[in-house]
Amino acid sequence: MLDPQFEDLLRVLIRHPSVVAAEHSYFRVLQRELEERGANVTWYEGVLVAQGSDPSSCMFSAHADRHGLMCTGPNEFQFAAFVAGNRTDLLNNSVSEQLMGKVIGRYENQAVFAYEPWSGMYRGKGIITNSRVCPYRNNVIFDVDGLQSAVAGTPVAFQDNLVFNDGRIEAQLDNVLTIAALVHLFTLGFKGTAFFTAEEEAGKSWRYLLEWFRRFGGSTNQLYVLDTSPYDTIEAANEQLIVLREKDANAKFNEAATNKIQRLCEEAGISFMYKDKFVEQQNVKLEALGEKPKSIGSTEMGRIISASNGLVDGTTIQIPTTGYHTTAESASIESVAAFISLISKLALDET
Numbered sequence: 001m002l003d004p005q006f007e008d009l010l011r012v013l014i015r016h017p018s019v020v021a022a023e024h025s026y027f028r029v030l031q032r033e034l035e036e037r038g039a040n041v042t043w044y045e046g047v048l049v050a051q052g053s054d055p056s057s058c059m060f061s062a063h064a065d066r067h068g069l070m071c072t073g074p075n076e077f078q079f080a081a082f083v084a085g086n087r088t089d090l091l092n093n094s095v096s097e098q099l100m101g102k103v104i105g106r107y108e109n110q111a112v113f114a115y116e117p118w119s120g121m122y123r124g125k126g127i128i129t130n131s132r133v134c135p136y137r138n139n140v141i142f143d144v145d146g147l148q149s150a151v152a153g154t155p156v157a158f159q160d161n162l163v164f165n166d167g168r169i170e171a172q173l174d175n176v177l178t179i180a181a182l183v184h185l186f187t188l189g190f191k192g193t194a195f196f197t198a199e200e201e202a203g204k205s206w207r208y209l210l211e212w213f214r215r216f217g218g219s220t221n222q223l224y225v226l227d228t229s230p231y232d233t234i235e236a237a238n239e240q241l242i243v244l245r246e247k248d249a250n251a252k253f254n255e256a257a258t259n260k261i262q263r264l265c266e267e268a269g270i271s272f273m274y275k276d277k278f279v280e281q282q283n284v285k286l287e288a289l290g291e292k293p294k295s296i297g298s299t300e301m302g303r304i305i306s307a308s309n310g311l312v313d314g315t316t317i318q319i320p321t322t323g324y325h326t327t328a329e330s331a332s333i334e335s336v337a338a339f340i341s342l343i344s345k346l347a348l349d350e351t
Contacts, residue, residue, distance in 0.1 A: 010180040014171045017157030019068030021084035023198040025120030037186035046208025048196040058192035058347045062178040062226040063200030069156040077142040084202035104131050111159035160327045168330040178226035206303035223314035225301040230324035240273040241338040243318035250302030257315040270338045
């Protein structure tokens with residue numbers, strides 16, 4: 001069972017759009033929810049910071065952006081993360097064919113709506129009818145019926161609602177699910193600091209986070225980054241309630257922090273697995289078959305550890321999901337409840 005207060009909050013946050021690079025209106029919603037729960041909220045470029053009465057006691061981070069489209073011309077729409085990340089051949093940093101292949105066709109017949117990025121004001125609705133690669137810009141172009149009047153710079157979000165289905169919740173959960181958990185933590189009396197970052201899906205959020213630590217952090221700063229972790233099937237996702245990592249493609253995580261999370265899981269009887277080890281084991285099988293190995297992944301945590309030269313360290317805690325980057329992304333209710341319990345115990349342990 002989920003806490004009714006958390007469930008109500010999650011429903012609200014899912015309904016508000018937060019397209020990559022157009023998160024301002026979402027930050028306004030988060031500010032209201034956080035201040036109602038007693039947090040002191042401060043805005044910085046690319047990051048919203050919420051603090052309790054003992055800000056340095058424990059620090060969490062979660063990215064606030066979700067996938068969507070961006071209007072880039074008359075009746076022309078592109079994948080917002082690609083635009084925000086400047087991932088086009090125009091800058092000699094093209095989107096990989098593999099990534100583009102995943103996006104093409106994934107959102108066909110998806111209902112969408114346009115909004116004003118600062119206020120969140122509704123600007124009309126439409127439906128995605130087709131997607132294709134533009135041969136001139138090597139980027140994905142979407143055909144949207146119903147938003148012909150949208151002007152360049154208008155974000156377009158996927159229409160979304162929270163759905164309960166056979167012990168699982170469904171919506172575009174990455175990363176509104178852990179955002180809701182962090183806000184809810186203040187309902188439970190959290191005294192530390194929570195960071196809500198922008199443009200993670202474009203690979204930029206760690207920069208905003210690092211700037212904050214360079215200005216206001218201590219000599220060393222331990223951070224816990226919260227996110228979802230994708231699996232191909234519900235069966236694979238259900239093999240564990242929590243996903244941990246010892247490292248990603250960018251850096252090794254803080255061993256003591258990771259071991260602490262593992263200990264808390266073991267004490268509470270929460271099943272867990274290490275995603276990097278899982279991928280490495282799968283790669284052994286792939287290489288034996290002569291197939292190309294998969295990346296162990298790139299995370300906000302690894303990026304900031306790699307770039308901070310020891311200023312920021314920590315580890316990540318993730319919820320296993322399926323249907324990655326769609327409005328049908330799902331997580332088990334048991335996993336979500338275990339996640340909230342775990343970070344609550346971690347916050348209590350730190351404070």
